[in-house]
Amino acid sequence: xxxxxxxxxxxxxxxxxxxxxxxxxxxxxxxxxxxxxxxxxxxxxxxxxxxxxxxxxxxxxxxxxxxxxxxxxxxxxxxxxxxxxxxxxxxxxxxxxxxxxxxxxxxxxxxxxxxxxxxxxxxxxxxxxxxxxxxxxxxxxxxxxxxxxxxxxxxxxxxxxxxxxxxxxxxxxxxxxxxxxxxxxxxxxxxxxxxxxxxxxxxxxxxxxxxxxxxxxxxxxxxxxxxxxxxxxxxxxxxxxxxxxxxxx
Amino acid sequence: xxxxxxxxxxxxxxxxxxxxxxxxxxxxxxxxxxxxxxxxxxxxxxxxxxxxxxxxxxxxxxxxxxxxxxxxxxxxxxxxxxxxxxxxxxxxxxxxxxxxxxxxxxxxxxxxxxxxxxxxxxxxxxxxxxxxxxxxxxxxxxxxxxxxxxxxxxxxxxxxxxxxxxxxxxxxxxxxxxxxxxxxxxxxxxxxxxxxxxxxxxxxxxxxxxxxxxxxxxxxxxxxxxxxxxxxxxxxxxxxxxxxxxxxxxxxxxxxxxxxxxxxxxxxxxxxxxxxxxxxxxxxxxxxxxxxxxxxxxxxxxxxxxxxxxxxxxxxx
Numbered sequence: 001x002x003x004x005x006x007x008x009x010x011x012x013x014x015x016x017x018x019x020x021x022x023x024x025x026x027x028x029x030x031x032x033x034x035x036x037x038x039x040x041x042x043x044x045x046x047x048x049x050x051x052x053x054x055x056x057x058x059x060x061x062x063x064x065x066x067x068x069x070x071x072x073x074x075x076x077x078x079x080x081x082x083x084x085x086x087x088x089x090x091x092x093x094x095x096x097x098x099x100x101x102x103x104x105x106x107x108x109x110x111x112x113x114x115x116x117x118x119x120x121x122x123x124x125x126x127x128x129x130x131x132x133x134x135x136x137x138x139x140x141x142x143x144x145x146x147x148x149x150x151x152x153x154x155x156x157x158x159x160x161x162x163x164x165x166x167x168x169x170x171x172x173x174x175x176x177x178x179x180x181x182x183x184x185x186x187x188x189x190x191x192x193x194x195x196x197x198x199x200x201x202x203x204x205x206x207x208x209x210x211x212x213x214x215x216x217x218x219x220x221x222x223x224x225x226x227x228x229x230x231x232x233x234x235x236x237x238x239x240x241x242x243x244x245x246x247x248x249x
Numbered sequence: 250x251x252x253x254x255x256x257x258x259x260x261x262x263x264x265x266x267x268x269x270x271x272x273x274x275x276x277x278x279x280x281x282x283x284x285x286x287x288x289x290x291x292x293x294x295x296x297x298x299x300x301x302x303x304x305x306x307x308x309x310x311x312x313x314x315x316x317x318x319x320x321x322x323x324x325x326x327x328x329x330x331x332x333x334x335x336x337x338x339x340x341x342x343x344x345x346x347x348x349x350x351x352x353x354x355x356x357x358x359x360x361x362x363x364x365x366x367x368x369x370x371x372x373x374x375x376x377x378x379x380x381x382x383x384x385x386x387x388x389x390x391x392x393x394x395x396x397x398x399x400x401x402x403x404x405x406x407x408x409x410x411x412x413x414x415x416x417x418x419x420x421x422x423x424x425x426x427x428x429x430x431x432x433x434x435x436x437x438x439x440x441x442x443x444x445x446x447x448x449x450x451x452x453x454x455x456x457x458x459x460x461x462x463x464x465x466x467x468x469x470x471x472x473x474x475x476x477x478x479x480x481x482x483x484x485x486x487x488x489x490x491x492x493x494x495x496x497x498x499x500x501x502x503x504x505x506x507x508x509x510x511x512x513x514x515x516x517x518x519x520x521x522x523x524x525x526x527x528x529x530x531x532x533x534x535x536x537x538x539x540x541x542x543x544x545x546x547x548x549x550x551x552x553x554x555x556x557x558x559x560x561x562x563x564x565x566x
Contacts, residue, residue: 050455076457088455090448101445105457109438111466159456 001064003028003167003199004049009058011044018044020223021058026167031193031200033210036220037243042203043085045220046171049201050082051075063166081160082169085203087152091145095136095155098144099127102162126162133196134158134188150181154188161192168192170202174209182206189213211235219243264515268421272414282413283485284529288522289417289424290481295505295517297474300431302503303511304440305467306447309356310365310499311372315472317494318345318375319479321386324489327395334398334409338423338480345476346469348375353468357461360450369496379491392489420481427474432514434470443467504542508549510556519558 004026011019019041026032034042048055051072059068067075090098103126109115115123131137134154139147144155153173160168173189174182186209192198193213204210210217211231218228219240227237234240267274271285298312322344323337330336352371359367379386386392400407400419409416434440442463445453454460483489492498501524509520524542531538553560 071459072454073457073459076455082455084451084455088449088452090445090452092448093444097441101441101453102456104438104441110442110458110463111439113434113437113439115438159452163457 001028002026002061003030003063004201005061006049007059007061009045009048009055009060011041011048011053012056017223019048019055022220022223022225023058024218024225024228026199026201028199029193029197030215031189031202031213032216032218033214034201034203034218034220035205035207035210036226039222040220041223042220043171044223046082046169046201046203050080050169076163079164079166080169081163081165081167083153083156083160083171083173085172085175087149087156089144089152089156089159091143093144094141095131095144095147095158096127096140098155099130099158099162100124102159103127103130106163130158130162133161133192135184148181150177150184153177153181153185157185157188166199168198168200170200172203172205174204174206182209186212268424271421272417280526280529282417284525286413286417286420286485288518288525289420290478290485291502291505291525292518292521293424293427293481294475294478295502295509295521296428296431296514297471297478298502299506299511299517300435300474301467301471302506303513303516304435304447305443305464306450307360307464307468308365308503309368309468309471310503311368311370311496312471312475312502313496313498314372314375314494315345315349315475316479316482316498316502317379317489317491318348319476319481320483320489320493321379321392322476323480323483324392324395325385327398328392332398334400334484337397337484338477341480341483342473342477345479346473349472349476350465350469353465353472357465357468369499372494372496372499376491376494376496379494386489386491389491391491392483393487395483396487397484416484420485423477423481427477431474435514439463439466504546508546508556510558510560512555513558513562516556516558520556523557 002025006022006024008021008023009019010017010021022045034045036042047053049060051070054069059066061067062075062078062080065078067078090101100123103123104110107119107123109119128137131140134157136151136154136158139151144152147155170189173185177185189200190213193200214231216228217231217234219226219234221243226243227234227240229237272282275282275285294316298309302308319341322341326337326340330340356364356367356371380388397410400409407415409419442453442458445456445458446460446463450460479493482493505520505524506517507520508523509518510516527542527545528538531541549557555563
């Protein structure tokens with residue numbers, strides 16, 4: 001079954017059509033990369049999926065339920081988690097506290113004025129497990145705002161993972177990173193995909209990363225879906241080459 | 250136990266010891282017990298405001314309304330319903346808290362400057378109601394004709410009207426209950442979602458927190474605490490003043506919180522203490538006492554942006 005089905009969504013801002021009649025299906029366990037030149041509508045498309053704003057037309061189905069009109073936090077509750085191009089974290093809290101908030105919300109404790117020992121232990125275990133997954137287990141007591149950029153990214157991914165999502169949306173996970181950090185975050189995403197079997201949709205500019213990770217690549221151009229297919233198909237696609245890839249691939 | 254935890258415990262013990270012994274050390278220093286009582290009540294109000302400002306990150310500039318409503322609720326209950334101090338406190342808390350809960354549903358739709366403006370506007374509505382509805386509230390003269398009643402435990406009574414010390418300890422008991430409740434909430438999962446919203450609203454939303462609903466709850470709780478402080482204030486003065494609802498009073502509370510240190514739990518109490526004590530001393534010397542408090546406020550904000558308590562903590566560490 002597909003985790004995500006996007007059917008003919010269009011988003012207009014006044015006269016500008018940022019996303020035009022785009023459809024996309026993501027199967028369980030798949031890693032789908034969205035590429036395209038600047039201004040192609042990638043981030044708008046992501047914002048439509050995660051519920052930043054509703055589409056002008058079209059529908060979005062997640063885990064078999066129509067979520068087109070659901071708000072952001074309702075989509076998160078249904079199992080959708082995302083990270084941002086510019087890292088969104090709680091800078092003045094520690095790594096542990098950042099991820100604990102996510103784990104408590106995921107555990108259904110967000111409205112609780114108390115938490116008992118058992119529940120706290122569960123949350124604690126969840127946080128440590130998640131931090132281990134992203135290799136931050138030695139930095140749990142550091143303030144997130146003081147970490148290196150790559151570690152901040154990892155912390156943001158850890159917060160998303162602590163929500164136990166069925167779908168992970170990563171907006172340019174390697175943005176602003178050096179080669180070493182890019183390599184590490186790519187390995188992390190690869191582990192999440194291959195070993196932990198997460199379903200992932202990501203936007204990425206770095207073609208090495210995209211071709212290394214993706215099961216399927218979707219090319220957006222001027223708000224339209226130009227092509228989608230396996231990395232081999234996309235690399236061989238002449239329209240895509242002309243519009244975007246040039247000689248890079 | 251880490252060194253930091255030990256330090257925190259010692260600081261906490263010092264604060265409570267100072268509060269418990271206040272009637273004994275304030276008098277020799279030239280103060281008087283009723284001054285300590287005022288510090289406690291206004292400190293509780295500033296801490297209630299800071300529950301929202303410092304820990305949820307939204308600035309209400311109309312919180313005096315809920316403080317004043319608490320005062321009128323307590324006064325009206327004593328005057329017209331029953332001669333009972335606990336009932337007066339509950340009545341005041343309910344009046345202010347429930348009004349806050351209802352208006353909060355509208356207020357939380359806005360953020361930043363607009364949030365502050367809407368809170369001022371609603372606050373002023375209550376001020377004018379208290380000012381105009383003379384038959385019930387006494388209008389400009391304020392609500393008079395009530396006084397705090399002895400605490401009746403059946404077997405014995407405690408006089409809190411004529412004994413300043415008894416009343417101080419009664420207020421300290423109420424203060425401890427409210428402050429304990431606040432601290433408890435802040436250490437809970439819900440409290441952590443408040444801090445999440447303060448730190449990064451977008452991230453909070455994308456963790457699945459319905460931000461408006463959580464801000465509404467924090468706002469409502471803050472109003473209940475505020476109204477409780479207001480009800481105590483009516484007992485302090487045996488009087489409820491329409492100026493207690495005015496936005497300039499709201500501004501005073503914001504000043505206390507910011508001056509003391511809005512990122513720390515106890516900061517606003519220190520801010521209130523400085524404010525109240527300065528007011529008490531300076532107003533006997535000059536009618537322009539507010540200029541001096543204002544000057545101090547400006548200096549603190551410019552040089553100790555984390556407030557007086559933030560400065561003390563930093564210099565200790």
